[in-house]
Amino acid sequence: MERLQDDPIRAEDLVREVRGDGDGAVALFLGTVRNRNAGRRVLHLEYHAYPGMAEREMERIEHDAAKRYGASRVAIVHRTGRLEVGEVSVAVAVASAHRAEAMEACRFVIDTLKKTVPIWKKEYYEGGAVWIEGAGDTPAR
Amino acid sequence: MKVAVRYFASLVERTGVEVESVEVAPGDDVAALWERLEKRHPKLEGIGFRPMAACDMEYTRWDRTLEGVKEVAFLPPVSGG
Numbered sequence: 001m002e003r004l005q006d007d008p009i010r011a012e013d014l015v016r017e018v019r020g021d022g023d024g025a026v027a028l029f030l031g032t033v034r035n036r037n038a039g040r041r042v043l044h045l046e047y048h049a050y051p052g053m054a055e056r057e058m059e060r061i062e063h064d065a066a067k068r069y070g071a072s073r074v075a076i077v078h079r080t081g082r083l084e085v086g087e088v089s090v091a092v093a094v095a096s097a098h099r100a101e102a103m104e105a106c107r108f109v110i111d112t113l114k115k116t117v118p119i120w121k122k123e124y125y126e127g128g129a130v131w132i133e134g135a136g137d138t139p140a141r
Numbered sequence: 142m143k144v145a146v147r148y149f150a151s152l153v154e155r156t157g158v159e160v161e162s163v164e165v166a167p168g169d170d171v172a173a174l175w176e177r178l179e180k181r182h183p184k185l186e187g188i189g190f191r192p193m194a195a196c197d198m199e200y201t202r203w204d205r206t207l208e209g210v211k212e213v214a215f216l217p218p219v220s221g222g
């Protein structure tokens with residue numbers, strides 16, 4: 001399950017969506033908006049996505065996580081639009097029979113998302129705003 | 142033949158548009174399209190990185206020809222998460 005949304009992310013929704021009775025573990029990762037970056041005070045953020053392609057790339061990661069780690073189900077939700085400091089920008093939930101696969105798969109999902117999913121962050125400071133570009137190298141397929 | 146070209150993040154600020162329709166010649170690849178776009182939007186020159194390209198929402202190499210492609214997107218290095 002993957003989606004972009006303008007509304008606040010409710011982590012408990014993702015947990016409910018991924019967990020099944022065969023699962024003994026749910027790993028949950030939340031990315032939150034920090035008040036500083038590279039020495040500057042961040043006032044708020046804005047996320048822009050390429051709708052359609054972003055979900056497609058997220059779905060690909062979910063599929064890979066299930067295949068590589070044997071995760072039962074994976075959910076990824078990413079915010080778009082304006083976010084304040086402290087808000088959840090991204091949530092990943094992975095359900096699995098056992099904790100090790102769930103935690104490894106969860107890490108794989110967030111690490112890959114940051115490299116391949118077409119979403120960009122703009123940071124707003126006192127007296128300016130900057131597009132952040134380049135958390136990683138994006139592979140051509 | 143025409144393709145829809147989409148820009149994201151700082152590229153929107155350099156071109157002033159999010160999407161535009163561009164005429165391409167038969168046999169043109171992504172790189173040829175980009176050269177055309179640099180002429181149309183001089184601020185695209187010297188961006189300091191080579192954007193990723195996607196054809197119809199799939200990452201693609203720059204030597205991919207645009208035959209049958211409806212939409213080409215130029216993507217700065219991503220920064221979600």
